[in-house]
Amino acid sequence: MTSTQLLVEHEGACATVIISNPAKRNAIATATAADLVETLQGLDKNPDVRVIVITGEGDCFSSGGDLDEFLSTVSAGASVLWDTGEPWQKLFGLIPTLSKPVIARVVGPAMAGACGLVAACDFAYAAEDATFGSPEIKIGLFPLFILPALLNRMGQRHALDLALTGRSIGSADAARMGLVNAVVPKNELDQLINDQVQALAKLEPATVRRGKHAFHKISSTGAEEGLELARGLRPAFMCSEELRRGIEKFFNKKGAKA
Known part of the structure; x- marks a missing residue:
């Protein structure tokens, strides 16, 4: 089973965290969630970093939680699942507490837990080919940890729409529903984000x-x-x-x- 790595690139006042596991569409396992918490906390303490960007490697933001891991935990028992829920709880509660703005850069799919990660970020900008969804209900799950972020960004009707139907939406609908700030052609996405990074980096x-x-x-x-x-x-x-x-x-x- 290939593991997902986090790559961190620094450019000026910006640190970009890249979720990297193209073979598994940048899936986020529990260990990845814990690594994200540690990485974001470390960057928040770095005085040279003013803005943090989160993205996925290649043409996919992330497919969400690692289904291989989920399958292996079906018979794990309540106490184990309670303990392994801690990194997820920390991750989705962390970004609002960070002192620095966090921007989601979305290309391709951002599904399930990754859709929640986009919602949890302070800003989110998407390419026109981006897709979003919370399909957990289709496999017998429900998006519990990401639900507060979806509710905060999208309101009850849109959050329930995604969570209860499991359907996917395109970038235009994501912008209309409040999940992302703006949608641009893929070749304009990095410039849009760079402009926002520069504007935020100038602030006290x-x-x-x-x-x-x-x-x-x-x-x-x-x-x-x-x-x-x-x-x-x-x-x-x-x-x-x-x-x-x-x-x-x-x-x-x-x-x-x-």
Whole structure:
């Protein structure tokens, strides 16, 4: 059984994590999920990295969970399955907690757990040939770990559509449903992502970190609780050195134009 590797490439302020196992359509086993957690945490601590991109090797983002592994665990027992669920729980809860933006670069299929990984990323950009789906129900499973990410991105109706029918959708429908930010021809995808990387890399890292934290905290509450959280989080932004520098830069630029 060939194992899936994670390749990490650095270019400027961007680190790209490549899910690599073309022979198995870049399948994600439990060990892969654990490696992704460790890799993303390591990149988040690297001060030279401002943005993280996740993609698959070749013409496939990922087929999702490793079915060979799933078959081998059918008789594993509840306690073993509880323990092996930990890396998956960590993976799909991790990205919102990272201090750096994470972008999914999607070419070809992004199915099952990989579809959830796309949903969990902060941004997702897809080539026109990309396809998405959560077909677990067709083999007697249900997309449990990825369901919170699908709900957050797509809302209840679209998430239930994918989860309960198991159907696949194209990139245009994925954009319409909120799963991806934008769809472009394949030969334009890397330029689109590079433009977004460059824009994000210019921002103050501390402000991005606080902003991501505030966004995910506020978006997970109701309107009244969100306003209370906003009031409590406000001093962290208003008293920051980043704000002082930003305002000084604004006035200096305005004075130069006068």
